[in-house]
Amino acid sequence: MTKSQELYKKAKNIIPGGTQLLSKRPEMFGVDNWPSYYSKAKGCEVWDLDNNKYKDFSYMGIGSNVLGYADDDINEAVKQSIDKSNMCTLNAPEEVELAEELCNIHPWADMVRYAKSGGESATISIRIARAKTKKDIVLFCGYHGWHDWYLASNLGDENNLEGHLLPGLSPAGVPKGLKGTSFPFTYNNKEEFDRLVSKYDGKIAAVIMEPLRNVYPEKGFLEHIRSITKEKGIVLIFDEISAGFRLCLGGSHLTLGVEPDIALFGKALSNGFPMAAIIGRKEVMQTAQDTFISSTYWTDRIGLVASLKTIKKFKENKVHIVLEKNGSRIQEGWKNLAAKHKLNISIMGIKPLSYFSFNYVNDKEIKTLFIQEMLELGFMSTTGYYASFAHTESDIKEYLDATDKVFEKLAVAIEAKNVENLIHTELCHSGFKRLT
The missing domain is CATH 3.40.640.10 (Type I PLP-dependent aspartate aminotransferase-like (Major domain))
Structure with missing residues (x-):
């Protein structure tokens, strides 16, 4: 077990629910893979308790770190x-x-x-x-x-x-x-x-x-x-x-x-x-x-x-202009890469708060595999992207390059009906559902 997994196992015995915020529960991302705890964070980079480094292209402090971590x-x-x-x-x-x-x-x-x-x-x-x-x-x-x-x-x-x-x-x-x-x-x-x-x-x-x-x-x-x-x-x-x-x-x-x-x-x-x-x-x-x-x-x-x-x-x-630009690049990237690999996804949300969903019966399995494979490539990522001023053009290019590789893997797995066999954790839980 990693240090994070050990700590989360302990936390669930002494903290109801394991965390203070539902949106931060590892179960929302795949409990056995998600790093869970951070030792430090700077810009859009996050280090876990085992000193693994990731770039955060998920929720950036659940939407609070719009300028980046430790500005x-x-x-x-x-x-x-x-x-x-x-x-x-x-x-x-x-x-x-x-x-x-x-x-x-x-x-x-x-x-x-x-x-x-x-x-x-x-x-x-x-x-x-x-x-x-x-x-x-x-x-x-x-x-x-x-x-x-x-x-x-x-x-x-x-x-x-x-x-x-x-x-x-x-x-x-x-x-x-x-x-x-x-x-x-x-x-x-x-x-x-x-x-x-x-x-x-x-x-x-x-x-x-x-x-x-x-x-x-x-x-x-x-x-x-x-x-x-x-x-x-x-x-x-x-x-x-x-x-x-x-x-x-x-x-x-x-x-x-x-x-x-x-x-x-x-x-x-x-x-x-x-x-x-x-x-x-x-x-x-x-x-x-x-x-x-x-x-x-x-x-x-x-x-x-x-x-x-x-x-x-x-x-x-003029941070809002950068957030709009970053969100546009991410949404356009998702769209183009899904078309390239013939993945059926829907994209929604204002540009600074972007989301996509997999339009398949086993969407939860596919999402779990996406999160898992993006982590392997060094990205904390899910089907939501909260734009940050700390996301540079090179960061976004690296993220989309990683997404390209993972979308290709997903497409092959979906075609072979082999998604579940590739997952190394329990399935991610459902998150907040909104109509706004």
């Missing part, structure tokens, strides 16, 4: 803030500086609150919306975390989250009194949204949704939701935790031309340091004063400093 400028700013003390009885002045920066980037927003994770920020926004409207029901589209308000959807119907999270996800531990307080609608389906608004008219506190994820909105879809929520006095929340800072400096809604009442940010905002921001209109955000929203480590300095430096680097380097 020198970000790290230097954070180290300086640590020397000045990360925590104090007094407040860090960077709280105000970052709030001003976020509101300048989003002129429709007036006020900002902070948290440390995306799920926290979504929950804070729901609390604010319910306090503002004095209503309970939430309509949602897409994935928004693990908290009670969201999983409560499955108290009424265990299939409610089928298209938004993991099929059949259990709401165990969620108070049964929350039944009937959150309901999903499908992205780009105005009729379904309208039916929910009509059914729960006068009781809806908020609509929360990812404005953009795997597909672009159909013409008029977001505008329709904005119009209805404004007419009904419903707080519209855009969850930008995944898409934000990838298509432009700030939220993807800036490119789509629709302004919410609240927007949420995390992941790319701070390049790998814990940080989340809730920005919004003053008349909505002030309601945070009427309820209790407070936590000690929301006031630490590191996340603020990392966010300010990340935004500065985005401005100076």
Whole structure:
């Protein structure tokens, strides 16, 4: 066994689920092959506990390291803030500086609150919306975390989250009194949204949704939701935790031309340091004063400093343009190589958050073999690619050359009906399923 496999075996006995994040569980990639733990990471390179080196062409810190791992400028700013003390009885002045920066980037927003994770920020926004409207029901589209308000959807119907999270996800531990307080609608389906608004008219506190994820909105879809929520006095929340800072400096809604009442940010905002921001209109955000929203480590300095430096680097380097370019090259590469080897795949996602799928009955086996063979060639890779500023042109060429070799091997194995015999691990598990 490798050091990583030994450690993961130990972890599963003392950590429920083995890891803190579902998306990082080795089972998602093939538990016996995936390196599982890192000793260090720099740029897009990762070293495991046995000192094997890989290039990360998978999720780059689950979408958080958009500038790359251990960015020198970000790290230097954070180290300086640590020397000045990360925590104090007094407040860090960077709280105000970052709030001003976020509101300048989003002129429709007036006020900002902070948290440390995306799920926290979504929950804070729901609390604010319910306090503002004095209503309970939430309509949602897409994935928004693990908290009670969201999983409560499955108290009424265990299939409610089928298209938004993991099929059949259990709401165990969620108070049964929350039944009937959150309901999903499908992205780009105005009729379904309208039916929910009509059914729960006068009781809806908020609509929360990812404005953009795997597909672009159909013409008029977001505008329709904005119009209805404004007419009904419903707080519209855009969850930008995944898409934000990838298509432009700030939220993807800036490119789509629709302004919410609240927007949420995390992941790319701070390049790998814990940080989340809730920005919004003053008349909505002030309601945070009427309820209790407070936590000690929301006031630490590191996340603020990392966010300010990340935004500065985005401005100076026009990072979103590089992310778009890298994602385009990857998607085009997948398309051409699949055609070359006569593989049936589907490609989806915005360019900086790209995905493909194998269109075969034994797709899970083929995906597992793809991950396994890419690891052999030195690439942490799956059927998703999160673009990073750290991916150079030569890195991308090396990745596509490796993909060429592996696609050829897959095509031969599929033709010979020999895929399962080539796999050296249990099959990878299914991941998040979304309709956005």
